[in-house]
Amino acid sequence: MSKKTRLIQKTSKTFLFGGVLLVLLSSLALYFYTSYLLKSEVEEVLYSTESRVADAIKNDSVVFSLSPVIEVKKTDNVQSEVLKDTIIYDPSQDEMELFRELSTYKNINGIDYQITVRNMVVESEDLALAIVISNITIFVIAFIFLFYFNTTRNLKLWDPFFKNLEQMKRFSLTSKDTLNLVDSDVLEFSELKTEIETLADKVRKDYESLKQFTEDVSHEMQTPLAIIQAKIDNIINEHEISDKQFEQVTSIQKDIQRLKQLNKRITTLTKIDNNQFINIENVNVSDLINEKIESFKELQFANLVYNPENKLSVSMDVYLADILINNLISNAIKHSKKNEEITIITKSKLLIISNFGEKVLANPENLFLRFYRESSTNQSTGLGLAIVKKICDLYEFKISYKFEVDQHIFSIDFLRN
Secondary structure (H helix, E strand, O other), X not given: XXXXXXXXXXXXXXXXXXXXXXXXXXXXXXXXXXXXXXXXHHHHHHHHHHHHHHHHHHHHOOOOOEOOOEEEEEOOOOOOOEEEEEEEEXXXXXXXXXXXXXXXXXXXXXXXXXXXXXXXXXXXXXXXXXXXXXXXXXXXXXXXXXXXXXXXXXXXXXXXXXXXXXXXXXXXXXXXXXXXXXXXXXXXXXXHHHHHHHHHHHHHHHHHHHHHHHXXXXXXXXXXXXXXXXXXXXXXXXXXXXXXHHHHXXXXXXXXXXXXXXXXXXXXXXXXXXXXXXXXXXXXXXXXXXXXXXXXXXXXXXXXXXXXXXXXXXEEOHHHHHHHHHHHHHHHHHOOOOOOOXXXXXXXXXXXXXXXXXXXXXXXXXXXXXXXXXXOXXXXXXXXXXXXXXXXXXXXXXXXXXXXXXXXXXXXXXXOO
């Protein structure tokens, strides 16, 4: 998953990169354009000087030179005009300098002359560089000013959005607090505020309706199930029934108990989803495990072995802690034979429950899905481990499963991420 960037940082980076690119491109363009203009100007001066020298020779018939700027000499080898850059020694500077040189050949008064005029271009390069540096300096100063002005302006412009975002982060369906969003003079932000408030009200109403529906269904199911159970008990106690009828009635009782359990677990899952368990206490898991072991022993499950390496205490809802331990132990019992040992180990922040298994599960990745059963012969509701996973997710506990040395091993790390 890619790293997320804040909106202001994103827009500032875009402005920054765009500005730097603009400064570089404009400086390069200015440098080459200025160099071209200065070069053209130098060449124009060279042609002007050459023309004046030719006129002077024509009028006065005087051959003169001013090295290295002007050189005039008679020649018998007439060539084409040459315009080039050259490096020659400048006596006035006592060093080698870069010149722009124009060499022309002209017949003046019947005599062929080679007229060479030069102009120093070092100063032109320095001038172009100075112009570019000045341009960059002005751009950088203007850019820094605009950058901070733009950032400050954006922060002020987006302030209602960020405040409303914080409000949305704290929004809870279980809370009765009204969602008070900040209005903005920006049309889109104002419309977003209105839509969010409308959506939040609708979601809250739907949540309340669903919550009420779940509670009503759960409550209404309990009454007919209790009545059916009572009537079956009356039939068994008040009437003589055959062995076949007894088996059928017993099967019906088991189905009723399973339906009661299913209803209870669905209700528990719904309440967890709705964040209705908000009471946090320090629960002594070690004591809770001992209580559960005693309860299961009374039901003739005497193969539970508890090895507490350290006492285990966790901050969570007491009712959910009871469900968590009960479902894990019940799951191990359901998938074990009567005499097989079930081992429970607790460390400072770790719970491990293991039971014997003949083979690895076919689809271990589906273990914590609702209504998933590894075997069709298993009569469980398929919700026990789903509730365990939901409780762990609620408190950010890490639950894991592995098959190792003929053992199905479930472990819960109670250290929050």
